[in-house]
Amino acid sequence: MDQAIAVVPMGLGHLRQVLDLGHQVFDTTTKPYTSWSLTAVAEHLDSPDNACWVALDSDRVVGFVLGSMEFEHRDDWAYLEWIAVAPDMQGHGIARRLVDVCSEALFARGAQHIVTDVEERNGASAALMRRSGFVPAATVTLLVRTNPETPGDDPLPPIAKHDLVRRGRLSLDHPRR
Ligand SMILES: CC(C)(COP(=O)(O)OP(=O)(O)OC[C@H]1O[C@@H](n2cnc3c(N)ncnc32)[C@H](O)[C@@H]1OP(=O)(O)O)[C@@H](O)C(=O)NCCC(=O)NCCS
Incomplete structure (x- = not known):
């Protein structure tokens, strides 16, 4: 560390x-x-109960975590949404420190659970979260059917997760307590 x-x-x-x-x-x-x-970052900063931290090497931001007390409609659930460490600084425990400080702040504000989502091929993120005490609670699979007329297109445009949830296209199950 x-x-x-x-x-x-x-x-x-x-x-x-x-x-x-x-x-x-x-x-x-x-x-x-x-x-x-910019909106994703600004929305976090704008929230009065945000839990956003940066890791600094002198004045250089070498890592950050963005968390909040907002996870869908659940009042006592928090969301650790974004975390990153600069490639040349990875592997030194910086992300672990960021997850811990963010989690401690969210628990202190009354969170009973902190949710984070990990793409299954992101081994570094999965290892980080498991090492930090997160356990798998629900699996959501995005199933995509591509228009046969446009086979070369991306499966899905980058639309907001909240929009998908609001429109009932993405559901998140209750985690095990
Ligand atoms: C995921 C990420 C933040 C990890 O940052 P990091 O500072 O290198 O992580 P740490 O050094 O704190 O390592 C945390 C734990 O994860 C493990 N880990 C980290 N990278 C790993 C990898 N590539 N493969 C396997 N395990 C890994 C470490 O061994 C460590 O476990 P330990 O505490 O038992 O030793 C970094 O790889 C990153 O920025 N990735 C790109 C952004 C991203 O995908 N963010 C997540 C989605 S929002």
């Missing part, structure tokens, strides 16, 4: 670097219901 890296609450001054790091490392095509954008 690299203690020279400071983990501090995210502020407006970190926004540009957080956005750029996310664009560098997130592959949103693997989870087509998500999209990384």
Whole structure:
């Protein structure tokens, strides 16, 4: 664990670097219901009970986690939605520290459960979450039927997960307690 890296609450001054790091490392095509954008970051920062932290190497943002007390309509569930560490800084325990500080803040605010979703091919993310105490609770499979007239197209456009849930296209089961 690299203690020279400071983990501090995210502020407006970190926004540009957080956005750029996310664009560098997130592959949103693997989870087509998500999209990384300034809005995604700003909505977290705008929320009074956000749990957003950055890992700093001096002034450089080398990692971040964005969490909130908002998970669908469940008042005592929190959501750890985004986490990233710069490629040259991965493998030093920075993400573990970010998950822990974010989780502790969310539990302190009354969360009974923290939800995160992991794309099954993202081995690093799955290992991180399991090592951090997250256990599988429900499996959601996106089934895609492609228009035979346009076989080369992407299976799904990058639309917001909340839109899918609202329209009943994506359901999230209750986790085991
Ligand atoms: C996932 C990610 C944040 C992990 O960051 P990191 O700082 O390298 O993770 P850590 O060093 O804290 O490792 C945490 C644990 O996961 C394990 N781990 C990390 N990367 C791994 C990999 N590629 N394969 C297997 N295990 C891995 C580590 O061994 C460690 O376990 P330990 O504590 O028992 O030793 C980083 O790989 C990343 O930014 N990926 C791209 C963005 C992304 O996919 N984010 C998740 C979706 S929002």
